[in-house]
Amino acid sequence: MVYFDVATTYSTNLSTPIAAKLVTKNMSAGNGPGTADIENGTQGISVVHVSIPNQAIQVQPVIQANPTVIHSAGNYQTIQVVRVATVDDDLSSDDSDAKKRREILARRPSYRKILNDLSSPVNKMEDDSNSSQSQDGQECGTTIVQYAQGPDGQFYIPVGGTNVQAYQIPGSLAQGVVMTGVTGSPISSPQHMSEEGSRKRELRLLKNREAARECRRKKKEYVKCLENRVAVLENQNKTLIEELKALKELYCQKDA
DNA sequence: CGGTGGGGACGTCAGAACCG
DNA sequence: CGGTTCTGACGTCCCCACCG
Numbered sequence: 001m002v003y004f005d006v007a008t009t010y011s012t013n014l015s016t017p018i019a020a021k022l023v024t025k026n027m028s029a030g031n032g033p034g035t036a037d038i039e040n041g042t043q044g045i046s047v048v049h050v051s052i053p054n055q056a057i058q059v060q061p062v063i064q065a066n067p068t069v070i071h072s073a074g075n076y077q078t079i080q081v082v083r084v085a086t087v088d089d090d091l092s093s094d095d096s097d098a099k100k101r102r103e104i105l106a107r108r109p110s111y112r113k114i115l116n117d118l119s120s121p122v123n124k125m126e127d128d129s130n131s132s133q134s135q136d137g138q139e140c141g142t143t144i145v146q147y148a149q150g151p152d153g154q155f156y157i158p159v160g161g162t163n164v165q166a167y168q169i170p171g172s173l174a175q176g177v178v179m180t181g182v183t184g185s186p187i188s189s190p191q192h193m194s195e196e197g198s199r200k201r202e203l204r205l206l207k208n209r210e211a212a213r214e215c216r217r218k219k220k221e222y223v224k225c226l227e228n229r230v231a232v233l234e235n236q237n238k239t240l241i242e243e244l245k246a247l248k249e250l251y252c253q254k255d256a
Numbered sequence: 257c258g259g260t261g262g263g264g265a266c267g268t269c270a271g272a273a274c275c276g
Numbered sequence: 277c278g279g280t281t282c283t284g285a286c287g288t289c290c291c292c293a294c295c296g
Contacts, residue, residue: 207280207281208281211281212283214282215281215282216283219283
């Protein structure tokens with residue numbers, strides 16, 4: 001089971017969970033519509049757990065309790081799906097696992113820390129599998145973001161994109177840390193010492209080259225996430241202004 | 257068509273940050 | 277605390293649009 005976490009932006013400050021149904025968009029045949037469970041959030045955010053591939057989807061809110069609360073009901077909202085973690089199906093219902101995923105979502109937006117966490121080997125492996133999926137002709141979306149809720153506000157968390165390149169150290173470089181002679185014993189002559197030094201340097205440069213590439217990629221994602229956040233907040237602001245306007249009108253009508 | 261400037265990607269270095 | 281990783285800064289290259 002692969003978990004994806006996304007967030008809706010149209011939900012409001014409900015104290016009860018909001019139901020929703022997934023409406024897939026540009027899904028390839030055979031993927032099916034997917035399902036969604038929405039976990040109640042605070043400050044207008046509900047986290048949606050879906051089980052469809054890593055691509056843009058649409059979520060349609062379904063009002064259960066108080067239809068007047070969500071004025072955007074029925075509107076479709078395109079969101080992007082984030083792969084959070086891959087776990088065994090046996091573990092998928094495990095509370096501790098869900099808690100772990102929530103912790104990831106709730107982490108503060110420390111750029112370095114977030115990126116550091118999300119650069120774990122597991123994520124890299126999954127990114128590799130993503131890139132292999134995209135070779136089938138499916139665009140997996142541009143920016144992959146995670147919209148999470150912190151104790152004092154909302155923020156996006158960038159996660160690995162689809163263009164992660166496999167990192168391979170050439171054999172001669174990878175084993176260059178301790179050089180041995182034909183007999184297998186360590187070599188310590190000045191010539192071999194300099195050779196070892198140059199090999200070490202080559203390896204360091206190679207690693208740093210890859211690190212710089214990855215760093216730029218993550219930075220770009222982070223900037224995109226921030227831009228997305230601006231867009232979402234502007235949208236929310238607009239919605240709230242409209243809501244206020246509607247309430248004012250309602251109030252005036254009652255008064256008259 | 258050649259010169260030029262902007263923008264993006266890259267490699268390298270240095271130093272900060274992280275980790276065992 | 278030493279080794280490793282991350283990232284800002286800098287220089288370079290390439291591509292593209294614009295202009296004379």
